[in-house]
Amino acid sequence: TAAARAITESPAAAQVVVSLGTDQAITAAGLAQVARAVPGGARLVIVLPVPAAARARVLAAAMPVVAARPHTALADWGAVASGQPNLATGAGALLPAGAPAHARAVRTTLAALTGR
Secondary structure, eight states, rough: OOHHHHHHHOOOOEEEEEOOOSSSSSOOOHHHHHHHHOOTTSSEEEOOOEEEEEHHHHHHHHHHHHHHHHHEEEEEEEHHHTOOTBBBBOOOOOGGGGHHHHHHHHHHHHHHHHHO
């Protein structure tokens, strides 16, 4: 996938955040390919999208990756933004007012992975 290529071609990172959209065909195999591209000790956060149907699809694809790869967790942006139209559109697009809450969700998940 394009995400896996971008990770592989980038310098080694201590953390990688994969924020998935709602219009993509998300599969466990595709997410596993992305996870394999992440350096072994790096923390990997997979951000779940806003619309419930997309969130459920990504969650189903992400759970095997989270279970199999150490230092990997989910940030449930959908749960944070749900019912708050000022944070994201109904289609899941992040609105400017939602940026701080989105960043906080990712930071909280990264901190949980490091125990801080």
